[in-house]
Amino acid sequence: MSLVFAAICSHAPGITGRAQMADPALRDPFYAAYRRLREQLVRARPDALIVVAAEHFSNFFMNNMPGFAMGLASRYQGPIEEPAWLGIARTQIPGNAGLSLKLIREVMQTVDVAFAQEWRFDHGIMVPLSFLTPDYDLPVIPVNINCQGPPLVPVHRAWALGEALRRAADMVPQRIAVIGTGGISHWPATPDSGKINQGWDREFLDRWARNDRQALLSYTDEATYRDAGQGGFEIRTLISVAAAAGGRGEVQHYAAIPIFAVGCTIGVMDIAA
Amino acid sequence: MSLYQLQKFLFDINRDSGVQQQYRSGLDGLLDRYELSVEERAAVASGDIGLIYVLGANGQLLMHYAAFLGMPWADYIRALRDGVAKHGQVRAGVYTMSTAIDDKVAGI
Numbered sequence: 001m002s003l004v005f006a007a008i009c010s011h012a013p014g015i016t017g018r019a020q021m022a023d024p025a026l027r028d029p030f031y032a033a034y035r036r037l038r039e040q041l042v043r044a045r046p047d048a049l050i051v052v053a054a055e056h057f058s059n060f061f062m063n064n065m066p067g068f069a070m071g072l073a074s075r076y077q078g079p080i081e082e083p084a085w086l087g088i089a090r091t092q093i094p095g096n097a098g099l100s101l102k103l104i105r106e107v108m109q110t111v112d113v114a115f116a117q118e119w120r121f122d123h124g125i126m127v128p129l130s131f132l133t134p135d136y137d138l139p140v141i142p143v144n145i146n147c148q149g150p151p152l153v154p155v156h157r158a159w160a161l162g163e164a165l166r167r168a169a170d171m172v173p174q175r176i177a178v179i180g181t182g183g184i185s186h187w188p189a190t191p192d193s194g195k196i197n198q199g200w201d202r203e204f205l206d207r208w209a210r211n212d213r214q215a216l217l218s219y220t221d222e223a224t225y226r227d228a229g230q231g232g233f234e235i236r237t238l239i240s241v242a243a244a245a246g247g248r249g250e251v252q253h254y255a256a257i258p259i260f261a262v263g264c265t266i267g268v269m270d271i272a273a
Numbered sequence: 274m275s276l277y278q279l280q281k282f283l284f285d286i287n288r289d290s291g292v293q294q295q296y297r298s299g300l301d302g303l304l305d306r307y308e309l310s311v312e313e314r315a316a317v318a319s320g321d322i323g324l325i326y327v328l329g330a331n332g333q334l335l336m337h338y339a340a341f342l343g344m345p346w347a348d349y350i351r352a353l354r355d356g357v358a359k360h361g362q363v364r365a366g367v368y369t370m371s372t373a374i375d376d377k378v379a380g381i
Contacts, residue, residue, distance in 0.1 A: 018346065021381075056333035061284050062277060080288070085340050148333060150367065189332025191353040191370045194379025230332075230367040258379040 003169040005044035005177035006245035006269040007037055008208070008238045009132075011053070012183060013123040014260040016087035016130060026257045033253030033266040034131040040268060041132055046177035048096055048139045049132075050103075050165060051125050052241060054147035054182050054234040058122035066114035067153040068161055070107065071142040072100045078121030078129075086123055088130050093121065096139040099174060103141060106168035111161050113143075128181045145240065147182065147233040156217050158236035162243025169244070180241035182234030185227065186262040192229065194258035200227050201254065201263040204235060208267065209249035211242050231262070246272030276329045276365050278307045282317065283325075283334035286341065293341065322349065323356020329365030347381040 019027065041049075058080045060066060074097040079086050100115075107113050119142055121129070129136065145161070146152055169176035184204050185197035207215040216239050224232040242249065247270025256263045282304070285292045295303040304314055316324040322339050326332070339349040354374060363369040372378055 021346075057284055057331065058288070061281070063281065081337065082340065148331065187371065189336040190326075190368050191350055191357065191376075192372045192378055193350060194381075195372060225367060229371070259381075261379065 002176070003166055003178060003244060003271050004046055004175045005041055006179070006241050006271060007041070008180045008241055008265060008267045008269075009034065009037060009128050010183065010260075010262050010264045010266075011124045011127040011181040012186070012188065012260045012262040013081070013086055013127065015127050015264070017085055017123075018259050019087060021259045022257060026255055030253060030255055030257065030264040030266075031131075036252065037266050037268070038132045041177055044177055045175055046138065047174035048099055048141055048176055050141045050143055050169070050176060050178040051128065052143045052145065052162075052165070052178065052180040052237045053124040054237050055122050055124050055144050056148055059116065059119055060144065060146065062149045065146055065149050066144070067146050067157070068111060069114040069116050069144045070100065070104050071095055071119045071140075072104060072115040073097055073117050073119060076119050076121055076140065076142065079126040080120040080122045086126065088126050091136055093129065093136050094139045095141065099139070099172060100141050102172050103165070103168040106171055107161070107164040109164070111157070111164045113161070124181060128179060132179070145236045147236055150221070152221060152233055153236070155219055155236055155239055158240045159213065159217060159243040162240035165240065166244040166246065178241055178244050180237040182237035183231040183262045184235065184238075184265065185229055186231035187229035188231050188261045193261045195229070196256040196258065196263050197228055198256050198263060200232075201256075201265075205251045205254060205265065205267065208238055208242055209251055211246065211248060211269070213243075216242060241269065245269040275308055275310045275313055278309055279313045279317070279325070279328060280330055280334055282307045282309070283330060283338050287334060287337040321356070322352040323354075324360055326353045326356045326368070327360040327363050329363060330368070331366060332368040350379075350381055
């Protein structure tokens with residue numbers, strides 16, 4: 001049918017794994033924003049959910065690292081991390097191999113994407129799903145952008161991936177939703193964990209909401225690493241959603257929550273014709 | 274290339290229960306499978322998270338290894354800071370420390 005919904009959201013493992021360590025005054029409004037995102041997703045009546053994520057050496061490692069990968073399985077498992085560490089029980093997540101195949105074939109017309117018939121989701125996908133599809137009843141098509149092991153794909157290729165996903169979504173009979181999940185500035189898993197450059201985040205989110213392609217594609221990894229940490233490389237996931245949706249975005253929530261190590265973000269974007 | 278080997282060890286132990294079992298039953302035999310420098314091998318053998326961090330290991334690999342060793346989050350962050358205090362700034366990779374040694378950015 002077409003792309004019917006587009007959004008972005010945070011996925012840091014602390015969001016679920018360190019929930020009890022967070023200030024409720026910061027945590028609870030963010031959880032409420034995530035619940036509202038779920039309601040908006042449900043209202044869009046999607047048949048499948050594309051999750052553009054940036055995994056963290058869970059399935060893909062530097063021995064054989066694809067810049068882009070898409071899932072091609074009828075079911076997935078997650079979380080790959082210890083459930084107690086992440087605060088999410090291990091489960092199966094439905095996929096749709098036939099739909100994946102159609103989407104991948106179309107994406108491949110313009111973007112060389114690897115495919116994976118096995119995929120164990122890490123927190124990058126499980127944290128969003130635990131809020132958005134807590135019953136794990138919506139088929140998921142996982143998409144990964146390598147944001148961990150440099151060299152990384154240039155940001156303009158993340159834009160191209162988003163355009164390709166949009167073209168593919170518009171070609172299939174199903175109603176497709178897409179979410180991009182990544183941090184903005186953050187320094188996860190380092191002594192700097194909890195450091196958040198709010199000014200940089202707000203500038204990025206402003207560019208994202210205006211869907212200013214030129215401004216979004218002007219980020220270099222050198223400047224991002226300096227100002228937004230290695231976690232900032234994950235802006236690729238958010239940029240790909242801007243390219244896929246093509247409309248104006250609305251940032252529905254942004255709040256720096258240090259114990260979650262990231263500026264916790266929820267945004268939705270109009271689907272341009 | 275030995276930083277790659279160190280990170281490959283971390284990747285394997287994070288994801289493979291067989292490797293975890295070998296870690297517990299015979300660490301030397303397990304480590305022989307990786308081309309580690311003397312310093313890297315000693316850091317792993319002694320479970321020195323701070324030194325492994327300073328040697329350049331990616332934090333996304335290291336934090337799960339720390340969890341495997343039973344280290345709570347606050348202790349993990351402290352071990353990284355102690356590592357930099359003892360061994361100096363991170364020598365490679367993209368997970369260098371940019372805050373002051375006694376900063377507690379997230380309150381821990």
